[in-house]
Amino acid sequence: MTAPIHVRSEIGKLKTVLLKRPGEEIENFTPEMMERLLFDDIPFLPEAQKEHDAFADILRDNGAEVLYLENLSAEAIDAGNVKDAFLEEILTESGYAAGTTHDALKEYLMSMSTLDMVDKIMSGVRKNEIDFVPSDLVSAAEDREYPFFMDPMPNLYFTRDPAASIGDGLTINRMTFDARHRESLFMETIIKYHPRFADKGLHVWRDRYHTTRLEGGDELVLSDHVLAIGVSQRTSADAIQDVARSLFDPANDSEYDTIIAIEIPHNHAMMHLDTVFTMINHDQFTVHPGILGEGGKIDTWTMHPANNEDGFTIEHNQDLEGVLKKELGLSELDLIPTGDGDPIIAGREQWNDGSNTLAIAPGVVVTYNRNYVSNELLRKHGLKVIDTLSSELSRGRGGPRCMSMPLVREDL
Ligand SMILES: NC(=[NH2+])NCCC[C@H](N)C(=O)O
Numbered sequence: 001m002t003a004p005i006h007v008r009s010e011i012g013k014l015k016t017v018l019l020k021r022p023g024e025e026i027e028n029f030t031p032e033m034m035e036r037l038l039f040d041d042i043p044f045l046p047e048a049q050k051e052h053d054a055f056a057d058i059l060r061d062n063g064a065e066v067l068y069l070e071n072l073s074a075e076a077i078d079a080g081n082v083k084d085a086f087l088e089e090i091l092t093e094s095g096y097a098a099g100t101t102h103d104a105l106k107e108y109l110m111s112m113s114t115l116d117m118v119d120k121i122m123s124g125v126r127k128n129e130i131d132f133v134p135s136d137l138v139s140a141a142e143d144r145e146y147p148f149f150m151d152p153m154p155n156l157y158f159t160r161d162p163a164a165s166i167g168d169g170l171t172i173n174r175m176t177f178d179a180r181h182r183e184s185l186f187m188e189t190i191i192k193y194h195p196r197f198a199d200k201g202l203h204v205w206r207d208r209y210h211t212t213r214l215e216g217g218d219e220l221v222l223s224d225h226v227l228a229i230g231v232s233q234r235t236s237a238d239a240i241q242d243v244a245r246s247l248f249d250p251a252n253d254s255e256y257d258t259i260i261a262i263e264i265p266h267n268h269a270m271m272h273l274d275t276v277f278t279m280i281n282h283d284q285f286t287v288h289p290g291i292l293g294e295g296g297k298i299d300t301w302t303m304h305p306a307n308n309e310d311g312f313t314i315e316h317n318q319d320l321e322g323v324l325k326k327e328l329g330l331s332e333l334d335l336i337p338t339g340d341g342d343p344i345i346a347g348r349e350q351w352n353d354g355s356n357t358l359a360i361a362p363g364v365v366v367t368y369n370r371n372y373v374s375n376e377l378l379r380k381h382g383l384k385v386i387d388t389l390s391s392e393l394s395r396g397r398g399g400p401r402c403m404s405m406p407l408v409r410e411d412l
Helices: 043-060 070-081 083-093 100-110 114-123 137-142 184-192 236-247 322-327 344-350 373-382
Strands: 014-019 065-068 148-150 162-164 170-174 203-206 219-221 226-231 259-265 276-279 286-287 300-305 312-317 334-337 358-361 364-368 386-389 405-409
Touching: 014 043, 043 070, 043 364, 065 070, 070 083, 070 114, 070 184, 083 184, 100 114, 100 148, 100 322, 114 203, 162 219, 162 405, 170 184, 203 236, 219 276, 226 236, 226 286, 236 259, 236 300, 236 312, 236 334, 236 373, 276 358, 300 322, 300 344, 312 322, 334 373, 344 373, 358 405, 364 373
Parallel strands: 014 065, 170 203, 226 259, 286 334, 364 386
Antiparallel strands: 014 405, 162 170, 219 226, 259 300, 276 286, 300 312, 358 364
């Protein structure tokens, strides 16, 4: 059997991928909660599910095995016999380490089948669904009107972010905003207890117990020894240093000796590197023109292992094309601008994840159908573009790359 996680590029043929089918969590909130939950609108659930099923079908039809986060989580909890411990952890991270509300929530969730419990935790627990009136100070003094005991986790269908495969291992991420903090606990549980992953010698290059922030949308596996990581709204430079130290440590036996840190604007529309830059073929990339300054400049820092105190060297550069050519050993490079360079179209299509392409083989990409200008341009550049439905899914501000966590890709 091949390793349960094996990803040495962004473009190798996709063999196994982790998705999360959108559930009640994507509609279980009010407009007042949207901003905090990192959504710009409230999707229509049945349509979102249809769109997501169509996306999964495309991946399956092209030879990928599709696994679902909700199922793996429940299977892992059962296999490890850790329902109690899992609940304690998620309750603690939801603000209930002890007390009567903790006890009531625990009793309620414990009474469910493991899969129902997982679905419930993901979709949120409202106050009116438990026969219990909290008497603690928080409920009395702070939370009187708030309708939830446990918030929904609508961003779970962006499986890309809570963890990221690198080589034969992964990072399990400490995420930036409260709205997403708890998400990576599912992946940690899967890696620890699911028979498919547990005790298989997987490297966890960096775990979720850090104060510095890292999200998978910023982590791009450019080759079997080069990563690109965004310095972004969601990923801090100090977290990238951690990743470098871990991957460059000879004791950890990783193949990675190069990290290109790329600084992008810190805002909601471009929250991760993969919303503005993706690799789609050996020598082709999408790039949102909005991240490039005058003369196409952008700040990058290339890190290599070194025998100094930091454990690495850094080299500053502003020529992304030159840096990519050098580190990937390419003589030519095709950087394809989102929206064909038209400022209105580029802005619009980037907002709807026009740069967020998922390569499922070299030169074969899945994109949102609504970004028709960028899609057409990709076709003109020789790519095979499979476009997928996107009216509802795009309201969560993530595209095909965000919605997928590759676990196994064929080597190039
Ligand atoms: N890899 C990505 N670009 N993911 C997009 C995540 C979108 C999500 N609403 C968030 O703000 O976190």
